[in-house]
Amino acid sequence: MMDIINRIDGFTYTDWKLIESQFNPSQLRTRETIFTIGNGYLGTRGSFEEGYPNTLPATLIHGVYDDVPVVYKELVNCPDWLPLVITVFGKGDEETVGDRLRLDQGKILEYERKLDISQGLLTRSCTWCSPRGKTLKVEFERFASLADPHVLVQRCQLTPLDFDGLIEVQASINGYSENNGFNHWGEIDQGRIEHGFWLNSRTRSTRIDVSMAARMKIMGIEAVTQISTTPGYPSWNASFKAKSQQKIVIEKVITVFTSQEVEKPTSASLDKLTHQPDYQTLLLAHQKAWSKIWDQSDVMIEGDNQAAFAVRYNLYQLLIAAPRDSDRASIPAKTLSGFGYHGHIFWDTEIFISPFFILTQPALARNLLSYRYQTLDGARRKASHYGYKGAMFAWESADTGDEVTPRWSLPNDFYGEDVRIWCRDREIHINADIAYTVWYYWWVTGDDEWMRQEGAEIILDTAIFWSSRIEFNSQFQRYEIRGVIGADEYHEFVNNNGFTNRMAQWHLEKANAVYNWLCHNFPEQAVSLAKKLHLTDDLRHQWSDIIAKMWIPQQPETNLIEQFEGFFQLEPINLADYEPRKKSMQAILGVEKTNKWQVIKQPDVLMLLYLMRQSSLPYDQPTLQSNWDYYTPRTDITYGSSLAPAIHAILAADLNSYLKNIASAYRLFMEAALVDLADKRDNTQDGIHGACAGGTWQAVVFGFGGIKITENGLHAQPQLPPNWQRLKFQLCWRDRWYVFDLHQPEKDRSEIRAVIFDLDGVLTNTEELHYLAWKKMADNAGIPFDRQANEALRGVSRLASLSLIIGDRQYPAAEIQKMLEFKNNYYQQLIKQITPKNLLPGADALLEQVSQAGMKIAIASGSKNARTVIERLQIGDRLDAIADGDSVLKSKPAPDLFLHAAQLLGIPPNQCLVFEDAKVGVAAALAGHMWVVGLGPKERVGDAHIVLPSLAGVKWSEITAQLQKMVLSEVR
Numbered sequence: 001m002m003d004i005i006n007r008i009d010g011f012t013y014t015d016w017k018l019i020e021s022q023f024n025p026s027q028l029r030t031r032e033t034i035f036t037i038g039n040g041y042l043g044t045r046g047s048f049e050e051g052y053p054n055t056l057p058a059t060l061i062h063g064v065y066d067d068v069p070v071v072y073k074e075l076v077n078c079p080d081w082l083p084l085v086i087t088v089f090g091k092g093d094e095e096t097v098g099d100r101l102r103l104d105q106g107k108i109l110e111y112e113r114k115l116d117i118s119q120g121l122l123t124r125s126c127t128w129c130s131p132r133g134k135t136l137k138v139e140f141e142r143f144a145s146l147a148d149p150h151v152l153v154q155r156c157q158l159t160p161l162d163f164d165g166l167i168e169v170q171a172s173i174n175g176y177s178e179n180n181g182f183n184h185w186g187e188i189d190q191g192r193i194e195h196g197f198w199l200n201s202r203t204r205s206t207r208i209d210v211s212m213a214a215r216m217k218i219m220g221i222e223a224v225t226q227i228s229t230t231p232g233y234p235s236w237n238a239s240f241k242a243k244s245q246q247k248i249v250i251e252k253v254i255t256v257f258t259s260q261e262v263e264k265p266t267s268a269s270l271d272k273l274t275h276q277p278d279y280q281t282l283l284l285a286h287q288k289a290w291s292k293i294w295d296q297s298d299v300m301i302e303g304d305n306q307a308a309f310a311v312r313y314n315l316y317q318l319l320i321a322a323p324r325d326s327d328r329a330s331i332p333a334k335t336l337s338g339f340g341y342h343g344h345i346f347w348d349t350e351i352f353i354s355p356f357f358i359l360t361q362p363a364l365a366r367n368l369l370s371y372r373y374q375t376l377d378g379a380r381r382k383a384s385h386y387g388y389k390g391a392m393f394a395w396e397s398a399d400t401g402d403e404v405t406p407r408w409s410l411p412n413d414f415y416g417e418d419v420r421i422w423c424r425d426r427e428i429h430i431n432a433d434i435a436y437t438v439w440y441y442w443w444v445t446g447d448d449e450w451m452r453q454e455g456a457e458i459i460l461d462t463a464i465f466w467s468s469r470i471e472f473n474s475q476f477q478r479y480e481i482r483g484v485i486g487a488d489e490y491h492e493f494v495n496n497n498g499f500t501n502r503m504a505q506w507h508l509e510k511a512n513a514v515y516n517w518l519c520h521n522f523p524e525q526a527v528s529l530a531k532k533l534h535l536t537d538d539l540r541h542q543w544s545d546i547i548a549k550m551w552i553p554q555q556p557e558t559n560l561i562e563q564f565e566g567f568f569q570l571e572p573i574n575l576a577d578y579e580p581r582k583k584s585m586q587a588i589l590g591v592e593k594t595n596k597w598q599v600i601k602q603p604d605v606l607m608l609l610y611l612m613r614q615s616s617l618p619y620d621q622p623t624l625q626s627n628w629d630y631y632t633p634r635t636d637i638t639y640g641s642s643l644a645p646a647i648h649a650i651l652a653a654d655l656n657s658y659l660k661n662i663a664s665a666y667r668l669f670m671e672a673a674l675v676d677l678a679d680k681r682d683n684t685q686d687g688i689h690g691a692c693a694g695g696t697w698q699a700v701v702f703g704f705g706g707i708k709i710t711e712n713g714l715h716a717q718p719q720l721p722p723n724w725q726r727l728k729f730q731l732c733w734r735d736r737w738y739v740f741d742l743h744q745p746e747k748d749r750s751e752i753r754a755v756i757f758d759l760d761g762v763l764t765n766t767e768e769l770h771y772l773a774w775k776k777m778a779d780n781a782g783i784p785f786d787r788q789a790n791e792a793l794r795g796v797s798r799l800a801s802l803s804l805i806i807g808d809r810q811y812p813a814a815e816i817q818k819m820l821e822f823k824n825n826y827y828q829q830l831i832k833q834i835t836p837k838n839l840l841p842g843a844d845a846l847l848e849q850v851s852q853a854g855m856k857i858a859i860a861s862g863s864k865n866a867r868t869v870i871e872r873l874q875i876g877d878r879l880d881a882i883a884d885g886d887s888v889l890k891s892k893p894a895p896d897l898f899l900h901a902a903q904l905l906g907i908p909p910n911q912c913l914v915f916e917d918a919k920v921g922v923a924a925a926l927a928g929h930m931w932v933v934g935l936g937p938k939e940r941v942g943d944a945h946i947v948l949p950s951l952a953g954v955k956w957s958e959i960t961a962q963l964q965k966m967v968l969s970e971v972r
């Protein structure tokens with residue numbers, strides 16, 4: 001394993017270790033988040049053992065919620081198991097005033113804090129000179145055992161470097177932990193044991209008991225020890241006289257249980273404590289458990305150390321946050337690493353985080369989804385409260401599934417207005433998001449048993465909600481969903497949000513399929529579920545009707561989906577006018593204005609396209625391109641939602657012109673990957689951005705790895721950023737593991753080995769002849785047609801051209817056939833007049849240079865008369881292959897014709913250069929991952945890598961030089 005030192009934002013890192021080499025008092029809260037450890041049972045922020053003012057130490061245990069004003073429920077900050085205070089005294093008993101180890105006093109001679117994410121181990125080593133001049137080396141270590149989630153371990157090694165003297169150590173559990181000033185603890189009980197102590201605290205309202213027991217051990221010296229039981233702060237105190245250079249080792253093993261797992265948590269933790277082996281044995285078991293996890297979940301990137309570390313760091317954060325032994329908890333938006341969003345659970349978990357678990361740790365994914373099953377009753381209570389049927393999942397959920405999104409946001413300003421938060425009432429897409437992930441889990445794992453027992457009920461009862469929520473508009477004979485918030489939260493009351501409407505429609509499609517599957521495979525279960533949920537045939541017919549008539553606002557001419565009814569009429573905005581900025585657009589414009597402007601917080605239509613990537617509706621290249629072009633300039637990508645950049649990265653990688661977009665895909669990806677390591681949004685102190693971490697994984701696997709999931713398994717169509725030499729990961733599909741070891745294509749893309757020419761408009765101008773033939777046909781049929789209308793036919797197939805010409809007019813099929821024949825016959829007469837003189841200026845010279853350079857040459861023309869034209873131009877003997885209109889079924893913009901030409905030449909597509917004059921032709925070549933020179937105006941061929949007015953005067957050497965430069969500049 002290499003151990004190269006690299007840097008990110010004040011840290012250094014190696015393959016698996018994040019290193020802080022300076023004590024930075026102004027960054028304490030952010031660093032506490034970043035150095036969080038955990039084990040799927042609890043998370044503990046990276047606070048220091050000795051404690052500092054203005055910090056936020058926290059241990060959060062899954063499921064331990066308590067009541068709190070305004071936000072209803074929050075994850076409770078559990079007793080702090082970290083405190084370990086060291087005081088050094090001088091030689092002899094006369095020095096009675098000691099120096100307590102505090103890095104903000106005295107002098108730091110050496111400092112290093114290190115998180116080893118390969119094994120969830122946090123260490124700190126410092127050499128500190130006390131204000132009275134005594135130098136001490138201290139090494140701390142801690143981990144939350146992954147081998148046994150109820151065991152927490154700490155070690156401290158002390159060495160006085162330049163003095164003999166008294167040292168006192170106090171190790172405690174602090175029962176006074178608070179949530180930003182709010183104390184959730186009611187009754188507290190505690191006691192001492194041999195070499196240790198215990199503490200039991202009970203939450204005020206939910207009355208959950210949390211018990212911790214500690215066992216202390218000191219090695220390397222004779223010490224006087226004593227247990228003190230200050231209320232709420234039991235401690236072990238040791239004092240000893242140490243000699244200079246003598247190393248003293250202190251171990252603290254803590255066990256923890258809550259009344260959620262066992263009836264008597266105190267006895268359980270005391271009992272477990274008696275069975276704990278020594279530090280080394282505990283560490284070994286912990287390391288072994290971690291190594292098993294990484295065997296499945298690791299992602300290896302070679303050639304880009306920063307991305308490699310950042311990705312692993314994000315995965316580490318997700319792995320410590322996922323409940324391992326409980327199906328009654330899920331991953332909060334800020335994981336178990338901070339107070340942001342109070343431990344509430346959002347769609348973040350299903351849509352952003354779960355795919356990582358589904359494909360690498362399916363058992364954990366199942367826990368996350370079972371949490372939704374366990375909270376269905378809460379979702380039913382919410383539906384019935386709002387007057388709907390079935391189950392309506394909470395936008396923010398805690399232990400019971402009841403809605404815990406705050407109704408109000410309360411300002412700190414004395415005279416500021418309270419702001420109503422509408423997400424609880426209107427952000428209903430979460431119902432479909434959860435169903436989506438249930439389906440996805442089932443599809444990938446094939447876990448029929450879980451689907452039968454839990455998944456089906458989730459999908460069906462949430463589908464029943466939709467049938468009571470969706471309205472029929474009789475005027476337009478369509479179904480609509482009014483009064484919602486879509487994925488973009490900047491618009492707070494909208495009708496017919498494309499995202500919500502399509503997701504709901506998709507949900508109903510799957511609900512029907514699941515019900516049919518149940519009937520077929522588990523008929524008894526189908527009958528009993530139908531009875532329980534009041535799922536009748538009538539209701540299912542209504543689902544089918546909704547599926548058929550659900551309205552998705554989309555412009556057929558442009559493929560543009562309108563984010564919601566009226567979005568296109570909102571006030572336009574130019575986000576560049578507000579740069580540079582450090583705030584969200586909502587913070588700048590205010591809520592009211594943001595609602596009325598065309599600025600969006602996060603992908604909404606684009607989010608839909610991403611989720612529908614595997615379902616053709618509405619996902620296809622032209623739709624992606626036009627919606628991308630429209631929505632990305634309107635998205636507050638930097639300070640809107642952290643959920644956005646990873647999704648944009650994937651779509652950018654998906655866009656047709658791979659080479660043009662991969663650099664921006666990479667930039668967006670790094671925004672996501674570094675969100676916490678570089679505190680990109682200035683709020684890492686509130687906790688890890690869990691959804692962004694999950695999105696980062698999706699961007700690697702689905703974006704750059706190009707993984708597609710099909711009925712027959714997983715397939716990769718990699719498109720690695722140019723600096724990534726290798727990307728390796730493994731995914732589990734229906735109990736089978738697939739290893740993906742992806743590399744850059746063998747040959748340098750800049751090495752062009754073949755040139756493919758379009759014919760019409762590139763080498764010759766048959767456009768004019770086509771025009772004359774169409775014109776004659778149109779005149780004959782009495783259809784108006786002129787040169788301007790002819791422009792739209794550039795690069796378009798014969799049949800498609802005719803349908804553009806006739807427009808709305810209706811003709812019988814036989815008549816259409818006749819028109820096509822007429823045009824073609826006349827055209828064939830016209831092309832007889834072609835001679836070599838009809839080669840366009842520069843064509844002959846370029847053909848000559850290209851063949852001199854040893855290139856293979858092909859023609860790829862959609863025209864069925866291409867061979868005749870080639871013959872008349874007398875260029876046939878210079879060509880190695882001809883792909884004409886008869887060679888493939890799908891015409892441009894599908895890449896098929898160019899790919900066929902490359903295949904005839906025996907050259908990989910990425911080593912082919914295409915010359916094209918038509919927009920669809922440029923798109924087709926890009927879709928085939930080829931290089932393209934576009935001939936003509938920028939508006940038409942601007943997507944090409946190089947744009948030239950025509951072939952006149954073109955030098956082959958200049959073109960290759962330019963392409964070479966582009967390849968180099970792609971690397972960041």
Ligand code: BGC
Pocket residue numbers: 341395396405406421423424489
């Ligand atoms: C988020 C909402 C959330 C609300 C209250 C907002 O910042 O965007 O999704 O429901 O806070 O927690």
Ligand code: BGC
Pocket residue numbers: 333341346347348487489601602640641642643691
């Ligand atoms: C986003 C939501 C997200 C929530 C929690 C909000 O800012 O708009 O989509 O669910 O944060 O991360």
